[in-house]
Amino acid sequence: MDSLINGIGFINILAILATSVAAGFLGVFLVMRRMSLVSDALSHVALPGLALALLWNIQPFFGAFAFLLVGIVLIYLIQQRTNLPADAIVGVLFTASLAVGILLTPEPELLEALFGDFTKISSFEAWTAIIVSLLVLAGTIFSSRTLMFSIAAPDLGHVSKARLKTVEFIFLVMVALIVALGIKFVGTLLMGTLTIIPAAAAKNISKSFAAFCVSSIVIAALSVFLGLAASYWLDILAGPAVILAGVFLFLLTLVSKRA
Amino acid sequence: MGQESILEVSGLSVVFYGEEVLRDVSFVVPKGEVVAILGPNGAGKSVLLKTLVGLLPYKGKIVWSKDAKIGYVPQRFQVEKSLPLTVREFFLLHAAKFIFARGEMENKIQESLRMVQVAESSIDERLGTLSGGQLQRVLIAWALFDKPNVLLFDEPTAGIDATGEQTIYNLLHELQDRFGITIILVSHELNIVYRYATTVLCLNRSLVCSGAPREALTPETLAKLYGGEPAYYHHLHDVHETEDII
Numbered sequence: 001m002d003s004l005i006n007g008i009g010f011i012n013i014l015a016i017l018a019t020s021v022a023a024g025f026l027g028v029f030l031v032m033r034r035m036s037l038v039s040d041a042l043s044h045v046a047l048p049g050l051a052l053a054l055l056w057n058i059q060p061f062f063g064a065f066a067f068l069l070v071g072i073v074l075i076y077l078i079q080q081r082t083n084l085p086a087d088a089i090v091g092v093l094f095t096a097s098l099a100v101g102i103l104l105t106p107e108p109e110l111l112e113a114l115f116g117d118f119t120k121i122s123s124f125e126a127w128t129a130i131i132v133s134l135l136v137l138a139g140t141i142f143s144s145r146t147l148m149f150s151i152a153a154p155d156l157g158h159v160s161k162a163r164l165k166t167v168e169f170i171f172l173v174m175v176a177l178i179v180a181l182g183i184k185f186v187g188t189l190l191m192g193t194l195t196i197i198p199a200a201a202a203k204n205i206s207k208s209f210a211a212f213c214v215s216s217i218v219i220a221a222l223s224v225f226l227g228l229a230a231s232y233w234l235d236i237l238a239g240p241a242v243i244l245a246g247v248f249l250f251l252l253t254l255v256s257k258r259a
Numbered sequence: 260m261g262q263e264s265i266l267e268v269s270g271l272s273v274v275f276y277g278e279e280v281l282r283d284v285s286f287v288v289p290k291g292e293v294v295a296i297l298g299p300n301g302a303g304k305s306v307l308l309k310t311l312v313g314l315l316p317y318k319g320k321i322v323w324s325k326d327a328k329i330g331y332v333p334q335r336f337q338v339e340k341s342l343p344l345t346v347r348e349f350f351l352l353h354a355a356k357f358i359f360a361r362g363e364m365e366n367k368i369q370e371s372l373r374m375v376q377v378a379e380s381s382i383d384e385r386l387g388t389l390s391g392g393q394l395q396r397v398l399i400a401w402a403l404f405d406k407p408n409v410l411l412f413d414e415p416t417a418g419i420d421a422t423g424e425q426t427i428y429n430l431l432h433e434l435q436d437r438f439g440i441t442i443i444l445v446s447h448e449l450n451i452v453y454r455y456a457t458t459v460l461c462l463n464r465s466l467v468c469s470g471a472p473r474e475a476l477t478p479e480t481l482a483k484l485y486g487g488e489p490a491y492y493h494h495l496h497d498v499h500e501t502e503d504i505i
Contacts, residue, residue, distance in 0.1 A: 032342065032343075144357055144358065145352060145354075145355070145356075145357035145358075148344065148348075148352060148357070149352060151342070152338060152342060152344055152349070152352075152386070153333075153336065153338075153349075153352075155309075155312075155314055155331070155333050156331065156333070156352075156401070157352075158312075158313065158314055159312050159313070159314075159329060159331045160352070160353070203341070203343060206343045207343060207345065207383070207385060208343055208344070208345045208347075208348060208383070208385075209343050209344050209345070209348045209358065210348070210358050210361075211343070212343040213358075
């Protein structure tokens with residue numbers, strides 16, 4: 001697949017790298033909150049938005065983000081207002097939107113919407129991805145204290161006057177932003193996984209929060225390099241290759257944990 | 260009393276799902292007192308404490324003095340074993356810079372651990388792997404970290420062995436002696452109340468009695484508080500033996 005490195009610029013690689021690193025950092029909190037599957041299913045919500053954007057000729061990012069925003073507001077309300085386990089509702093609702101999205105998406109675009117296409121990214125999209133990812137990284141660093149309070153000790157956070165609810169909402173918006181960006185690279189089906197795998201792998205080898213964050217980010221970046229290399233040498237789709245590289249690293253951490 | 264008060268509560272009611280868990284509770288806490296909230300299980304003791312620190316919605320009035328700085332030690336604090344958060348990082352939650360404040364906070368964290376007699380090597384351990392007693396002490400150190408002038412303490416020694424219990428109460432005593440810190444603690448152990456409290460509030464959804472323990476805790480009020488079981492009274496003469504009144 002000679003087009004992969006020749007046809008696309010350095011900037012595209014930087015874009016997927018920035019998005020994955022931001023996703024890997026957000027994943028740290030998703031994994032600690034036991035929201036892995038929620039965020040995986042959440043990425044499916046993007047598909048109808050993506051489809052409508054394609055039909056109406058809007059930037060796909062905005063279509064996907066609009067639908068994801070609705071998805072995260074639902075998750076937020078379920079978490080805040082009820083004691084219901086979010087997973088069942090999320091599972092049903094979000095899978096339904098995947099089905100609707102598949103029906104809505106014009107057939108020629110379907111493969112790209114589901115699995116992403118790293119080669120078809122305009123430089124505008126690449127720059128958007130880089131800038132938004134950097135903002136999300138900064139936002140996550142800024143929110144990490146309050147997020148940790150809400151995970152480990154919400155009562156103590158409340159007494160310490162941390163703004164738990166506001167920050168939790170901002171966090172979910174950041175997840176929606178990164179998922180909307182990443183869909184371009186790895187597709188609707190696999191984007192959720194991109195936020196989860198590096199963190200799941202990092203958790204196996206980290207004793208402290210600082211180590212957890214650093215290793216999740218490093219594993220996310222490594223997955224991108226390994227995945228793109230595999231995609232180039234083996235002539236396979238970049239999105240699934242990046243995800244599989246992440247799974248490979250996850251297995252390595254699992255082995256080192258057992259050892 | 261002529262003493263300045265740190266907390267005034269009047270007409271406090273808390274309702275959960277249509278059930279009144281606290282009914283028309285009023286009391287005043289003077290500065291520097293050790294107030295014990297005594298009552299049977301389900302009496303609303305923890306609810307009262309949580310309401311006082313602002314964790315639950317309520318009706319009525321809770322007025323803290325302007326200079327009140329609250330430390331809170333919750334009951335049944337559960338941490339997942341595998342949560343990647345070390346004891347050090349747990350303390351760093353006190354800093355706005357969180358993880359990035361590591362260098363400047365190190366000494367203070369070590370000092371806090373020493374104060375509650377937790378080995379300094381625990382600083383790198385995960386919070387979730389501490390034993391119940393160690394975790395409780397770490398929580399106390401955490402609550403005291405920013406030098407509060409009032410400490411709210413829910414079942415201080417739940418899940419701690421007898422020697423550990425002694426350490427914690429001695430620590431509380433010392434805090435009170437040295438810094439004049441106000442302590443509001445929940446307990447269902449009468450011996451603790453007798454030994455450490457200057458004021459007792461007997462709670463069974465509403466306030467049953469209040470005052471100095473030796474005056475307020477008459478056999479009649481205890482009977483009213485615990486539903487008339489005479490079995491409690493003989494413990495009063497033998498406080499050292501009594502581990503758990505209920």
